[in-house]
Amino acid sequence: MLDIHMFSTATKVKGQGVGSAYMELVQLLQRHFQNEFKVSINQYGRSDISHYHTINFRFFLSTFFRRRGRKIGYVHFLPETLEGSLTIPQPFKGIFYHYVIAFYRRMDHLVVVNPSFIPKLIAYQIPANKITYIPNFVSRKEFYPQSxxxxxxxxxxxxxxxxxxxxxxxxxxxxxxxxxxxxxxxxxxxxxxxxxxxxxxxxxxxxxxxxxxxxxxxxxxxxxxxxxxxxxxxxxxxxxxxxxxxxxxxxxxxxxxxxxxxxxxxxxxxxxxxxxxxxxxxxxxxxxxxxxxxxxxxxxxxxxxxxxxxxxxxxxxxxYSEERLAKIWHRFYVEQAKEG
The missing domain is CATH 3.40.50.2000 (Glycogen Phosphorylase B;)
Known part of the structure; x- marks a missing residue:
């Protein structure tokens, strides 16, 4: 059984898509692969895979710990995509933007939610073979047509x-x-x-x-x-x-x-x-x-x-159904664990 540790604080801020995407993935793994994947939330013990959904500084520090397994980063945004969203004064904006890319570079592999991110990450000197596109999805148990x-x-x-x-x-x-x-x-x-x-x-x-x-x-x-x-x-x-x-x-x-x-x-x-x-x-x-x-x-x-x-x-x-994406995530985690 693969031991997957999820790291996220996205649900602390309501009304943002990162939190929704994170919850959808955790629930997918628990529904479909409870006999194959053991999923833990914000636990720092030994793992086969550490999947980082948000870029908190304590998560960044944890990437230097031993036995963290394969480090996966979920890329929901890039520095340029934050323009028009948050007001961050200089020099803090420049420092934060530099930190975002430093976090991504610490990962063994990155998952992007949109293929348009791939050339932009490559421009930040992140190798293409360390980037995989897996789209978001929505569970029909939560969103469905009503009568x-x-x-x-x-x-x-x-x-x-x-x-x-x-x-x-x-x-x-x-x-x-x-x-x-x-x-x-x-x-x-x-x-x-x-x-x-x-x-x-x-x-x-x-x-x-x-x-x-x-x-x-x-x-x-x-x-x-x-x-x-x-x-x-x-x-x-x-x-x-x-x-x-x-x-x-x-x-x-x-x-x-x-x-x-x-x-x-x-x-x-x-x-x-x-x-x-x-x-x-x-x-x-x-x-x-x-x-x-x-x-x-x-x-x-x-x-x-x-x-x-x-x-x-x-x-x-x-x-973009849960059933189709479940197969994609299963294959991805298994392949990444073999690389670890």
Whole structure:
């Protein structure tokens, strides 16, 4: 039996995708391989594999301990992807960015959630043969389509008319997520109910916190900010919505998109190159806020197009299913243990 030690503090900060991805993987291993893998959380004893999900300094120090087994680093972000998310003054920003790469270099192998990270890591002098792409996934035990009767009841619960078109966005409230465009689209479409599920996971450290706090406190009449909510309630919002919109300027492999797919909700995204390599064909792409406005109008006017994108969402959920990814993770851990 392989002894796998997971290291993470991602669940301490609610409303961020890293925590969701971490929990999904731990639960996958416990459900599928409890007779093959022994999984421990934040334990520093002897192990076959030490899998680091967050880059805490004490985790970094533990990489110098003996008998840590094969050291695996999960790359959820790079220094450049933090721009527009957090406000870190100099010289602390430069020091932290240097530390991020130093942490990754300490690993025996890295797992990236998006293949676009591979050339960037290579540019940081990390060999390509030490990097593996394994996408995120979502368990259908937690995110799944609800019945029309359940959706009707949900709309009544949240006081949303049964015939009103609903657009959902999700994630931390920050500039990188394209929240400004989401607000602008709400202003342009007063007859549509817009909902943003998420909040300020990092409080006042969030880039542009004061400005976004004012928006959250006084939004357009048809825009609702839920704040940070539990994943079980988030599933309700995916199901009662007609369209999921994520206007992010910079993303990794957003869990919110996979969660939307799993619930069978059509997806509209900003046209980013990183999406094309991982979910091409499963979503509607838009270049800017004007294009998003037009795509929304097109989908509302053409129910058949919306229904087709619902089918594509379900197809994406099948491809990024827990069952398929379980096989990939099993093979990866076994191969890495042999390298240890």
């Amino acid at each position: 029309p009767e359940q959706i009707t009841a949900l709309r009544q619960h949240y006081q949303i008319p049964a015939d009103q078109f609903v657009i959902l966005g999700a994630g931390q409230i920050q500039e990188r997520k394209g929240v400004d465009d989401f607000v602008e689209l709400a202003r342009r479409n007063p007859d549509i109910q817009f909902i943003w599920a998420g909040g300020f996971s990092f409080g006042k450290m969030t880039d542009g916190y004061e400005r976004y706090k004012k928006i959250v406190d006084t939004p357009p009449a048809n825009l609702r900010f839920t704040g940070i909510i539990e994943r079980s309630e988030l599933m309700n919002f995916y199901n009662l919505s007609d369209l999921f919109l994520l206007p992010s300027y910079n993303e990794l492999f957003p869990m919110s998109v996979l969660e939307s797919f799993a619930c069978g909700t059509p997806v509209l995204l900003r046209d980013l190159s990183l999406y094309r390599s991982i979910i091409a064909g499963y979503y509607v792409a838009a270049t800017d806020v004007d294009d998003m406005h037009q795509k929304i109008a097109d989908l509302r006017e053409k129910p058949a197009s919306l229904a087709y994108m619902q089918q594509q969402a379900q197809a994406a959920a099948d491809y």
